[in-house]
Amino acid sequence: MTDAHTAGPFIAAIDQGTTSSRCIVFDTDGRIVAVDQKEHEQIFPKPGWVEHDAAEIWTNVRQVVDGAVEKAGITAADVKAIGITNQRETTLLWDKATGEPVHNAIVWQDTRTDALCRELGRNVGKDRFRRETGLPLASYFAGPKIRWLLDNVDGLRERAEAGEILFGTMDSWVIWNLTGGPDGGVHVTDVTNASRTMLMNLHTLEWDPKILNSMGVPAAVLPEIRSSAEVYGEAKSGVLAGVPVASALGDQQAALFGQTCFEEGEAKSTYGTGTFLLMNTAGTPVNSYHGLVTTVGYRIGDQAPVYALEGSIAITGALVQWMRDQMGLINSAAEIETLASSVEDNGGAYFVPAFSGLFAPYWRDDARGVIAGLTRYVTKAHIARAVLEATAWQTREITDAMRKDSGTELASLKVDGGMTSNNLLMQTLADVLDAPVVRPLVAETTCLGAAYAAGLAVGYWPDTDALRANWRRAAEWTPRMDAADRQREYKNWLKAVERTMGWLENDEQEH
Amino acid sequence: MARTIQSLERAAAMLRLLAGGERRLGLSEVAAALGLAKGTAHGILRTLQQEGFVEQDAASGRYQLGAEMLRLGQSYLDVNELRARALVWTDDLARSSGESVHLGVLHQSGVLIVHHVFRPDDSRQVLEVGAMQPLHSTALGKVLAAYDPVAHAEAVEGGREAFTDRTVTKAEEFEAVLDLTRARGWASDIEETWAGVASVAAPIHNRRRMPVGAVGVTGAVERVCDGAGLRSRLVAAVRDCARAVSRDLGAGRF
Numbered sequence: 001m002t003d004a005h006t007a008g009p010f011i012a013a014i015d016q017g018t019t020s021s022r023c024i025v026f027d028t029d030g031r032i033v034a035v036d037q038k039e040h041e042q043i044f045p046k047p048g049w050v051e052h053d054a055a056e057i058w059t060n061v062r063q064v065v066d067g068a069v070e071k072a073g074i075t076a077a078d079v080k081a082i083g084i085t086n087q088r089e090t091t092l093l094w095d096k097a098t099g100e101p102v103h104n105a106i107v108w109q110d111t112r113t114d115a116l117c118r119e120l121g122r123n124v125g126k127d128r129f130r131r132e133t134g135l136p137l138a139s140y141f142a143g144p145k146i147r148w149l150l151d152n153v154d155g156l157r158e159r160a161e162a163g164e165i166l167f168g169t170m171d172s173w174v175i176w177n178l179t180g181g182p183d184g185g186v187h188v189t190d191v192t193n194a195s196r197t198m199l200m201n202l203h204t205l206e207w208d209p210k211i212l213n214s215m216g217v218p219a220a221v222l223p224e225i226r227s228s229a230e231v232y233g234e235a236k237s238g239v240l241a242g243v244p245v246a247s248a249l250g251d252q253q254a255a256l257f258g259q260t261c262f263e264e265g266e267a268k269s270t271y272g273t274g275t276f277l278l279m280n281t282a283g284t285p286v287n288s289y290h291g292l293v294t295t296v297g298y299r300i301g302d303q304a305p306v307y308a309l310e311g312s313i314a315i316t317g318a319l320v321q322w323m324r325d326q327m328g329l330i331n332s333a334a335e336i337e338t339l340a341s342s343v344e345d346n347g348g349a350y351f352v353p354a355f356s357g358l359f360a361p362y363w364r365d366d367a368r369g370v371i372a373g374l375t376r377y378v379t380k381a382h383i384a385r386a387v388l389e390a391t392a393w394q395t396r397e398i399t400d401a402m403r404k405d406s407g408t409e410l411a412s413l414k415v416d417g418g419m420t421s422n423n424l425l426m427q428t429l430a431d432v433l434d435a436p437v438v439r440p441l442v443a444e445t446t447c448l449g450a451a452y453a454a455g456l457a458v459g460y461w462p463d464t465d466a467l468r469a470n471w472r473r474a475a476e477w478t479p480r481m482d483a484a485d486r487q488r489e490y491k492n493w494l495k496a497v498e499r500t501m502g503w504l505e506n507d508e509q510e511h
Numbered sequence: 512m513a514r515t516i517q518s519l520e521r522a523a524a525m526l527r528l529l530a531g532g533e534r535r536l537g538l539s540e541v542a543a544a545l546g547l548a549k550g551t552a553h554g555i556l557r558t559l560q561q562e563g564f565v566e567q568d569a570a571s572g573r574y575q576l577g578a579e580m581l582r583l584g585q586s587y588l589d590v591n592e593l594r595a596r597a598l599v600w601t602d603d604l605a606r607s608s609g610e611s612v613h614l615g616v617l618h619q620s621g622v623l624i625v626h627h628v629f630r631p632d633d634s635r636q637v638l639e640v641g642a643m644q645p646l647h648s649t650a651l652g653k654v655l656a657a658y659d660p661v662a663h664a665e666a667v668e669g670g671r672e673a674f675t676d677r678t679v680t681k682a683e684e685f686e687a688v689l690d691l692t693r694a695r696g697w698a699s700d701i702e703e704t705w706a707g708v709a710s711v712a713a714p715i716h717n718r719r720r721m722p723v724g725a726v727g728v729t730g731a732v733e734r735v736c737d738g739a740g741l742r743s744r745l746v747a748a749v750r751d752c753a754r755a756v757s758r759d760l761g762a763g764r765f
Contacts, residue, residue, distance in 0.1 A: 031606055423594070
């Protein structure tokens with residue numbers, strides 16, 4: 001823009017994501033000053049396996065930090081702190097002395113630990129560690145991935161037990177390297193990332209010795225668990241040498257922070273390929289009986305931790321991509337709205353995209369996708385409408401589960417992510433939730449959350465009230481749907497969901 | 512039959528030749544296939560290349576169909592695509608201007624609002640996506656009428672209702688406003704549609720320099736105007752935003 005940005009100082013946020021690493025420089029108003037981004041390779045050694053080259057990631061992180069600082073036309077002296085946010089659960093083990101990864105990082109999407117997770121469940125099943133960790137035994141989480149590496153890389157377990165090996169999620173890897181690597185690097189993680197390992201006790205916020213023992217993970221490899229907003233160390237080299245590294249948050253928690261959901265009951269939903277909905281439950285780790293996950297939302301310095309309930313939807317934006325790439329019914333993702341807007345309603349059609357089973361709140365592996373209610377009247381435009389409604393109803397199922405688990409009514413939903421440009425979807429969401437849907441002015445809530453936490457740690461912002469004052473409403477959609485219509489449509493949706501279940505027979509392998 | 516133009520026939524034959532499967536052809540192959548001298552073939556290929564209908568591979572020097580061929584088949588810009596492309600830029604405009612931002616396209620005989628960013632204060636505002644605004648009196652409408660011949664015809668033939676005593680309704684005066692809009696690249700509306708409200712807008716162009724929409728800020732006249740009219744800082748911010756969206760749509764720098 002033409003008008004001058006407020007003069008410095010600034011905060012730099014690093015977002016080490018699943019497909020790319022980015023660095024964004026923010027000013028005190030939370031406005032973006034400069035961005036740099038670089039994608040890294042997705043490695044697929046076998047079906048279901050996904051890996052990243054951690055050395056490539058660290059190189060890219062350094063480059064995007066240099067790039068963003070250069071584009072902003074500033075120096076280390078203008079930057080008060082560096083904040084980190086990262087793809088969650090992606091697991092790396094590296095050599096403490098050389099800084100060399102012992103294996104590619106195993107990405108959160110990787111399903112190689114499916115069988116191991118079933119085995120770890122023993123006679124109890126997938127909720128064996130839920131009381132302590134808030135998580136079901138599932139292949140996403142880091143603990144079983146560490147175990148797989150220790151079991152499958154030659155000699156690794158011995159070296160790990162001898163204290164030669166370090167474990168980290170991507171926050172730890174970036175911080176360790178930023179603060180010197182083999183030359184005095186700080187080996188830490190934050191409570192939000194640690195809460196996705198299945199190794200941390202949610203109540204004590206310490207590594208749980210019993211679970212470490214059951215999982216076969218030696219304590220020697222683990223980083224120290226710290227808060228999400230405190231100075232972990234200083235950058236040792238690069239353009240930002242000398243700047244404090246002062247925050248770490250898993251990406252979804254960072255978005256919760258960036259959306260300034262600081263009060264109990266405040267929730268955000270990020271609409272991308274899939275969708276992640278997090279609700280602040282304040283000082284209580286609320287146990288979920290409705291298929292949600294309990295996680296740490298954030299912890300600022302030595303203040304009490306703030307917990308969150310999390311619900312994830314596997315297929316939201318991905319369904320629109322499927323309509324574009326597999327069905328060829330639209331040329332671009334944005335066109336789904338044009339097609340859907342050409343009709344008044346769904347024409348009786350409902351689309352449940354249980355492509356790889358049903359996630360929260362059902363957790364049914366045996367479900368597969370269904371388009372229900374078809375008649376000769378139904379056109380591709382009705383299907384397009386059903387596609388958008390699927391995202392809205394799946395969100396409704398998560399918010400219903402959150403209400404049941406937490407007893408808190410959702411006052412409004414703060415949204416971010418690519419699909420928020422879809423006006424019809426946002427209106428539909430407000431209609432089916434019967435609550436206002438609000439889009440903030442800064443779309444980059446994930447990076448902003450990391451910047452906010454780092455800024456708080458160094459006193460760049462005085463408190464969370466100051467961050468709230470920065471939050472700006474860019475758009476708000478209010479419910480317009482008749483209550484009786486909403487009830488009827490929800491009932492139809494639930495009927496369609498029922499028809500997805502039990503598609504796979506017991507002995508059938510997943511296809 | 513009317514006399515035909517030989518070089519156009521040859522150019523059409525070349526395009527058909529290059530469209531025959533996923534292939535790249537060298538100059539001598541093209542010339543031989545069409546029975547042309549190399550120099551003649553080269554001249555036609557170079558012209559097609561300038562127009563974007565043919566591309567030359569930098570490494571091998573071979574020719575293939577250009578991206579412009581594909582674009583000809585799909586020239587219509589989806590308004591929801593326009594909104595998706597404009598989102599970050601319009602957010603930035605709202606933040607830097609402190610006023611609300613609207614993105615409009617021609618629809619029937621008015622301006623259809625396809626995107627609206629709230630004024631970034633904490634006041635209650637209502638989303639205006641889907642609303643219609645008049646062509647002849649709003650800044651968005653004047654921009655569309657100045658740059659898009661279809662919008663121009665609609666505005667000239669329409670009633671041009673006087674919403675306030677500042678609304679320009681006479682044909683000659685209206686044309687003069689459009690001339691001024693084209694000359695300076697932006698349009699304004701100072702209490703011509705709503706009392707107490709002023710706005711400024713600039714055109715968004717696609718990759719073929721066709722006007723596809725307009726973007727503008729709107730606010731209380733006391734805030735957005737100074738003694739000399741629209742604040743120049745706002746005009747510059749709106750034009751920057753329009754240029755950024757146009758660039759995202761593939762328009763060259765201008």
